[in-house]
Amino acid sequence: MRFSIAHLGPTGTHTETATLAYTQWLKETQGQDSLLCPYPSIAQTLQAVAKQEADFAVVPVENSTEGSVTITLDTLWELETLQIQKALVLPITHSLLSRGTKLEEIKTVYSHPQALAQCQKALQKFLPQVQLIPTSSTVEALRDLNQDPENKTVGAIASSRASQLYNLPILIPSLNDYPDNCTRFWVVGLDAATNGKYISLGFTTPANQPGALVRPLSVFAQREINLTRIESRPTKRSLGEYLFFIDIEGNATQTDVHAALEDLPQYTEVLKIFGNYDVLTVD
Numbered sequence: 001m002r003f004s005i006a007h008l009g010p011t012g013t014h015t016e017t018a019t020l021a022y023t024q025w026l027k028e029t030q031g032q033d034s035l036l037c038p039y040p041s042i043a044q045t046l047q048a049v050a051k052q053e054a055d056f057a058v059v060p061v062e063n064s065t066e067g068s069v070t071i072t073l074d075t076l077w078e079l080e081t082l083q084i085q086k087a088l089v090l091p092i093t094h095s096l097l098s099r100g101t102k103l104e105e106i107k108t109v110y111s112h113p114q115a116l117a118q119c120q121k122a123l124q125k126f127l128p129q130v131q132l133i134p135t136s137s138t139v140e141a142l143r144d145l146n147q148d149p150e151n152k153t154v155g156a157i158a159s160s161r162a163s164q165l166y167n168l169p170i171l172i173p174s175l176n177d178y179p180d181n182c183t184r185f186w187v188v189g190l191d192a193a194t195n196g197k198y199i200s201l202g203f204t205t206p207a208n209q210p211g212a213l214v215r216p217l218s219v220f221a222q223r224e225i226n227l228t229r230i231e232s233r234p235t236k237r238s239l240g241e242y243l244f245f246i247d248i249e250g251n252a253t254q255t256d257v258h259a260a261l262e263d264l265p266q267y268t269e270v271l272k273i274f275g276n277y278d279v280l281t282v283d
């Protein structure tokens, strides 16, 4: 049976590129076939898994230039049942696509907010006067370019793969501010992943008082368990109240990691373990 895998669409997004890398890995390592299912938003791809419309979703989580994709963290926290199966790390190159041939002609540039943010210095340098318009994905940004082929004043930031798929010229091939720009994606499903080297979890603390955060963190520090990431998000209940997402290195079958996870609930209010998974790095 084929796996159905939800991702941010339409076809040609960076998330679809990550999904294709995952489906290739599934085919090579498990002989597993997959079907890609594009959705209009990141939240909807995650909801598709929660509603069992799709077996998995691939979602961007964090970028090396711009940081967290907050909608992914917030939706994962809200939907009770989702589990991380794997992380994928991909290099991301952004190009400026346009039918215009001169930078001076460009008046408007469309793209996903993550892409606009990852290119902000370059946009300031090469296109300081343009109007920047956020879209739901880098491929949605191509809509204007396609609707009016005569219009040479619009540009979009998207991948070189999107340029090929939609037959749109590249005006600037590598627009990202940092050459090593990369994004971490999560593959999310309903089964708990248990046999990887990383654990992601989220928690709220019982009270806003001195030591409220240090206590849950020291559960890991005392046992020399490495924390690879920490991120806070507002609980949305009241200003100044946060939830914390952390990633640690280890497997829950290791005695020290097991003991740390046993200790943790004493120092947290709500605790969610999102999975114990591996990372696939894609070139």
Ligand SMILES: O=C(O)C(=O)Cc1ccccc1
Residues within 6 Å of the ligand: 008, 012, 013, 014, 015, 016, 060, 063, 092, 112, 114, 115, 136, 137, 138, 139, 183
């Ligand atoms: O819009 C896309 O192509 C996406 O997949 C979202 C995104 C945007 C920029 C970097 C990584 C993912």
